[in-house]
Amino acid sequence: MTKSRDGDEPKAQDHDPGRRRFLKGVGIAGAGTAIADHLWTEAEAKETQDGARRTVSGATKVTLQVNGQPRAVEVEPRTTLLNALRNHLEPAVTGPKLVCDMGTCGACTVLLEGKPVYSCLVLAVDAVGKQITTVEGLGSPEKPNAVQAAFVEHDALMCGFCTPGFVTTISAYLKKNPNPSLEEVREACKGNFCRCGTYPRVFEAALAAAKSSTPSSSPSQGGRN
Amino acid sequence: MPQQQPQPSPSPKPKKKIRVPRVVNGVEQMVEIEVDADSGPGWGPNDKHTLLNHRLTRVDGPLKVAGAARYTYDQRLPGMLYGRILRCPHGHARITKLDTDAAAKIPGVKAIVPAPLTELRFAGAPVVAVAATTPEIAGDALRAIKVTYEVLPHVVHAHTAAQPDSPKVVAEENNLQEKAKNGDPAKVEAAFATADAIVEAEYITPRIHHACLETHGLVVDYRGGGSATIYASTQGTFTIPQDAAKELGLEQSAVESRVDHMGGGFGSKFGIGTEGMFACRLSKEAKAPVKLMLTRYDEFVMAGNRSGSWQKFKAGVKNDGTIVAMRARQYRLGGIGQGSQAGQPYIYRMGDTYREIYALHTNEDSAIAMRAPGHPQASFAVESLVDELAHKINMDPVEFRKKNLRDEVYHRQLDRGAKEIGWSRRNRVAGSGPEPLKRGLGCAVGTWGGGGNNQCKVDVTIGRDGSILVAVGTQDLGTGTRTFTRAIVAEELGLGMNDVKEQIGSSKLGSANPSGGSTTAASLSPSVKDASIKARLMMAERVAPLLGDAKPEEVVFANGKVSAKGQSLAWKQACASLPAAGITSHGEWRSDLQSRGIHGVCFAEVEVDVETGHVKPIKMVHVQDGGLPLNRLTLESQINGGMIQSLGMALWEGRVMDAQLGMQLNPGFGDYKLPGTLEMPELVPIIDDDDKREAVIGIAEGCIIPALGALVNAVFNATGLRIRELPITPDKILMGKPV
Numbered sequence: 028m029t030k031s032r033d034g035d036e037p038k039a040q041d042h043d044p045g046r047r048r049f050l051k052g053v054g055i056a057g058a059g060t061a062i063a064d065h066l067w068t069e070a071e072a073k074e075t076q077d078g079a080r081r082t083v084s085g086a087t088k089v090t091l092q093v094n095g096q097p098r099a100v101e102v103e104p105r106t107t108l109l110n111a112l113r114n115h116l117e118p119a120v121t122g123p124k125l126v127c128d129m130g131t132c133g134a135c136t137v138l139l140e141g142k143p144v145y146s147c148l149v150l151a152v153d154a155v156g157k158q159i160t161t162v163e164g165l166g167s168p169e170k171p172n173a174v175q176a177a178f179v180e181h182d183a184l185m186c187g188f189c190t191p192g193f194v195t196t197i198s199a200y201l202k203k204n205p206n207p208s209l210e211e212v213r214e215a216c217k218g219n220f221c222r223c224g225t226y227p228r229v230f231e232a233a234l235a236a237a238k239s240s241t242p243s244s245s246p247s248q249g250g251r252n
Numbered sequence: 253m254p255q256q257q258p259q260p261s262p263s264p265k266p267k268k269k270i271r272v273p274r275v276v277n278g279v280e281q282m283v284e285i286e287v288d289a290d291s292g293p294g295w296g297p298n299d300k301h302t303l304l305n306h307r308l309t310r311v312d313g314p315l316k317v318a319g320a321a322r323y324t325y326d327q328r329l330p331g332m333l334y335g336r337i338l339r340c341p342h343g344h345a346r347i348t349k350l351d352t353d354a355a356a357k358i359p360g361v362k363a364i365v366p367a368p369l370t371e372l373r374f375a376g377a378p379v380v381a382v383a384a385t386t387p388e389i390a391g392d393a394l395r396a397i398k399v400t401y402e403v404l405p406h407v408v409h410a411h412t413a414a415q416p417d418s419p420k421v422v423a424e425e426n427n428l429q430e431k432a433k434n435g436d437p438a439k440v441e442a443a444f445a446t447a448d449a450i451v452e453a454e455y456i457t458p459r460i461h462h463a464c465l466e467t468h469g470l471v472v473d474y475r476g477g478g479s480a481t482i483y484a485s486t487q488g489t490f491t492i493p494q495d496a497a498k499e500l501g502l503e504q505s506a507v508e509s510r511v512d513h514m515g516g517g518f519g520s521k522f523g524i525g526t527e528g529m530f531a532c533r534l535s536k537e538a539k540a541p542v543k544l545m546l547t548r549y550d551e552f553v554m555a556g557n558r559s560g561s562w563q564k565f566k567a568g569v570k571n572d573g574t575i576v577a578m579r580a581r582q583y584r585l586g587g588i589g590q591g592s593q594a595g596q597p598y599i600y601r602m603g604d605t606y607r608e609i610y611a612l613h614t615n616e617d618s619a620i621a622m623r624a625p626g627h628p629q630a631s632f633a634v635e636s637l638v639d640e641l642a643h644k645i646n647m648d649p650v651e652f653r654k655k656n657l658r659d660e661v662y663h664r665q666l667d668r669g670a671k672e673i674g675w676s677r678r679n680r681v682a683g684s685g686p687e688p689l690k691r692g693l694g695c696a697v698g699t700w701g702g703g704g705n706n707q708c709k710v711d712v713t714i715g716r717d718g719s720i721l722v723a724v725g726t727q728d729l730g731t732g733t734r735t736f737t738r739a740i741v742a743e744e745l746g747l748g749m750n751d752v753k754e755q756i757g758s759s760k761l762g763s764a765n766p767s768g769g770s771t772t773a774a775s776l777s778p779s780v781k782d783a784s785i786k787a788r789l790m791m792a793e794r795v796a797p798l799l800g801d802a803k804p805e806e807v808v809f810a811n812g813k814v815s816a817k818g819q820s821l822a823w824k825q826a827c828a829s830l831p832a833a834g835i836t837s838h839g840e841w842r843s844d845l846q847s848r849g850i851h852g853v854c855f856a857e858v859e860v861d862v863e864t865g866h867v868k869p870i871k872m873v874h875v876q877d878g879g880l881p882l883n884r885l886t887l888e889s890q891i892n893g894g895m896i897q898s899l900g901m902a903l904w905e906g907r908v909m910d911a912q913l914g915m916q917l918n919p920g921f922g923d924y925k926l927p928g929t930l931e932m933p934e935l936v937p938i939i940d941d942d943d944k945r946e947a948v949i950g951i952a953e954g955c956i957i958p959a960l961g962a963l964v965n966a967v968f969n970a971t972g973l974r975i976r977e978l979p980i981t982p983d984k985i986l987m988g989k990p991v
Contacts, residue, residue, distance in 0.1 A: 103386075103388060105388060106388060110387060110388070113326070113328075114328065114334075114386065114387060115386075119326070119328045120319075121319065121322070121323075121325075121326035121328075122318070122319020122320075123319070124323075124325065124465070124466070124515070125325065126465045126466075126467075126548065126921075127548050127920065127921045127922075128547065128548055129548070129920060129921070129922060131920070131921040131922045132465070132921050134465060161319060162317075162318060162319035163318060163319045163320070165318075166317075166318055167318050167320070168314035168315050168317075168318045168320050169314075171314060171317060171318060174317075175314075175317040175318055176317075178313070178317045179309050179310070179313035179314055179317055180309060182309065182310065182313075182885045182886060182888075182889050184310075184313060184316050184317065184730070185730035185731070185886075185889055185890075185893060186464075186465065186466070186513075186514065186515045186516045186729060186730030187312070187316030187317075187321055187513065187515070187730060188323065188465040188466045188515030188516060189465055190316050190317055191317075191319045194317055212929075213929045213930055213932065214929075214930070216929050217928055217929045217930050219929070220465070220921060220926050220928060221465075222462075222463050222464065222465050222516050222518075222897075222926065223516060223730055223889075223893045224889075224892050224893030224894070224895070224896030224897055224927075225889065225892070225893070226892075226896065226927075226928075226929055226932045227892055227932060227935045228889060228892070229929075230929075230932075
């Protein structure tokens with residue numbers, strides 16, 4: 028019995044990054060044409076014309092707007108925004124964490140045009156031309172925003188691996204709803220998991236941050252909705 | 253409570269007298285006590301601290317909230333490769349052919365290392381590992397590898413594995429292995445005859461996943477030279493170098509391990525593990541640094557789990573509430589491993605008892621330690637049993653527990669918890685509340701050791717510029733180790749939290765124990781305290797001549813000043829008298845500064861929708877003692893965490909295995925249900941300050957134990973349904989029949 032782990036039978040010549048990776052991209056993003064159009068001027072990759080779709084393959088240079096800075100980076104069409112930030116940008120942006128890699132835990136949350144997204148489910152090429160704000164763009168250890176300060180004050184973290192995701196989600200939410208109820212806070216961060224068990228204090232911190240002030244001005248542009 | 257003196261040792265150390273603050277007749281004054289010449293006094297009364305036993309925000313908090321804390325997973329080194337592991341898709345198989353040619357030809361693939369074993373006993377067992385220039389290419393390589401398996405019979409369900417005709421996990425060996433027999437079965441049978449009521453019941457808990465958000469893994473920084481640095485997500489900085497050195501062919505002293513921050517372990521992260529073995533071998537082959545962090549799927553199928561349990565009981569009780577006899581048969585469900593389970597009747601007095609403990613093997617990865625290994629399983633079963641016995645003789649469950657628990661601390665804690673939850677609101681008749689949303693209350697108790705051991709060596713260095721550095725190689729799992737380390741030094745020197753810096757997380761620093769068994773606080777804090785006292789005494793010797801020729805023992809360190817004889821120096825002025833290199837003290841562990849043995853009780857209120865089977869936790873209260881609370885803020889956080897993890901085990905979590913395929917059906921956060929924000933009840937963590945022990949004790953594990961029993965008993969009180977298998981999913985409520 029011959030079987031790969033996936034159950035299919037890959038052949039060496041099947042290793043065609045262009046086709047497979049691009050299809051994977053379309054499958055996730057559902058916007059293949061838009062991806063290609065974004066990149067056309069910068070793509071150094073091979074081009075083919077396939078009906079209305081054009082295929083980009085191989086490594087491609089793009090510019091991402093990260094925390095207000097233009098950042099040049101080489102990615103493949105299949106590279107997720109999270110992997111681009113963590114593994115391709117130089118220097119790396121590692122605030123957003125890779126935890127589940129399937130859009131369930133929220134540890135990779137970043138703001139795209141001010142809206143929280145799971146960056147493990149966004150292709151890097153789909154983020155071109157959009158404002159990307161990570162937890163690093165919300166504040167610094169020396170100058171935290173109101174949510175970050177409240178997280179420290181209320182001990183809303185233990186191991187801290189989920190913390191960037193929670194901070195990012197809540198910071199965005201408080202811009203939308205500066206005076207939430209406890210129930211609204213729970214609802215706002217239901218897409219974020221914590222394993223150490225910090226939830227009650229995350230709620231406390233979010234409510235305290237809302238009370239203390241509107242979140243202090245962040246160096247990046249967010250909150251457009 | 254009188255000051256504890258250091259325990260006598262075979263060769264008595266030289267003694268000296270020093271003056272310390274003491275409350276005498278309600279007035280604080282300086283008194284003279286005798287201590288080791290090179291040592292100092294104890295912690296003093298728990299309510300007399302300036303920093304300890306206060307609410308201290310954690311010192312690494314600002315880094316963590318800003319995404320600036322650097323975890324192992326965040327390491328990115330020049331030329332670093334990304335490792336991935338291919339896993340066996342069968343419950344039991346033998347590799348007959350491994351073809352990596354196509355994978356090796358993919359541009360960017362730099363190393364391929366096969367697993368040492370060719371017989372694979374569980375789905376998820378590692379087959380081969382690759383390293384490539386990007387994570388994406390490493391994934392391509394795995395897909396291009398062809399493996400031919402001879403598929404062998406497997407068994408993944410305990411009940412099947414116990415049958416005589418079951419497939420064998422290990423050929424020629426019985427799946428069922430006897431581990432222990434304790435007690436006299438004949439005496440127990442005789443005692444049953446004296447009981448007024450008998451309960452017979454079976455309780456089952458599934459495998460539980462640690463689900464550390466940072467998966468297992470490490471970064472091996474080795475480029476072919478004579479030394480290496482290993483960045484590891486580990487609970488034991490010092491558990492890494494030896495095994496890594498062996499794999500790399502280096503001297504142990506040439507390998508440094510680094511653990512700056514780590515994203516959760518809960519008992520599962522000691523040593524380099526299989527992934528570390530592969531990472532070292534890949535790095536050696538590629539002559540480049542390799543980062544190998546498990547994927548989330550890997551983490552579920554091979555990074556270990558809390559062993560499942562299957563426990564059968566018979567117990568007898570008298571109408572006055574005395575339990576007279578118990579017989580238990582306990583199966584530890586640890587997959588290919590041994591599993592763990594505390595022996596019954598756990599912490600209860602049950603008259604004559606007899607127990608048999610077995611390991612029952614299945615084709616699953618080995619269970620490994622998880623926060624209080626074996627205790628939540630044992631506690632869930634015995635607390636259910638106790639509740640069933642109380643119900644049988646119609647006795648209040650709190651009173652029934654007091655009757656069968658010798659330790660008075662539990663009695664006091666049960667009263668405290670009962671008051672907090674409003675125990676009088678419970679249903680006198682289980683299930684008698686109005687439908688469809690039925691409320692109920694339950695309780696349970698737990699214990700743990702939490703004592704320390706003699707492994708930590710701490711250095712405190714005071715610079716001539718007034719800077720203070722406390723250094724030790726320990727690790728901070730998010731438990732607040734950095735914070736209490738800094739606080740102990742700052743308090744001893746009469747300073748604030750910002751006046752001290754700490755350096756931890758390196759095997760090149762002073763040794764430290766691995767963080768297992770809730771031993772870190774009780775192992776580390778005495779050594780930090782000892783180093784702090786010695787540093788203070790060294791400073792006092794230097795500074796005394798500047799303070800009106802005071803004696804060293806008269807020098808007081810408080811409020812940022814060093815004072816004696818009515819004169820005082822600001823801290824920096826005092827430090828200016830130090831030699832150019834500053835002074836460094838070396839701290840050793842002192843057994844008198846720690847203790848062991850803790851108590852906790854949990855009360856829970858639930859609301860059960862008997863039409864949908866949905867169980868909603870409403871409120872949980874946990875009362876926990878633990879000697880001197882080093883930091884009340886982080887201690888309460890740990891109690892919350894214990895309650896929440898226990899809540900997950902009670903209501904939602906559990907590995908699901910497919911009998912035919914032998915594979916896990918829920919190896920991801922989409923299918924393995926963790927507690928989330930919407931399910932959170934009101935949580936009330938209570939530190940039991942009636943515990944006056946002036947000693948540090950670890951509590952992390954104690955506070956995960958009793959909530960399971962409290963929740964399942966609350967479901968019974970709400971519905972009259974006794975759920976004997978976890979988790980309490982809606983099907984069990986809907987199919988349940990009142991007992």
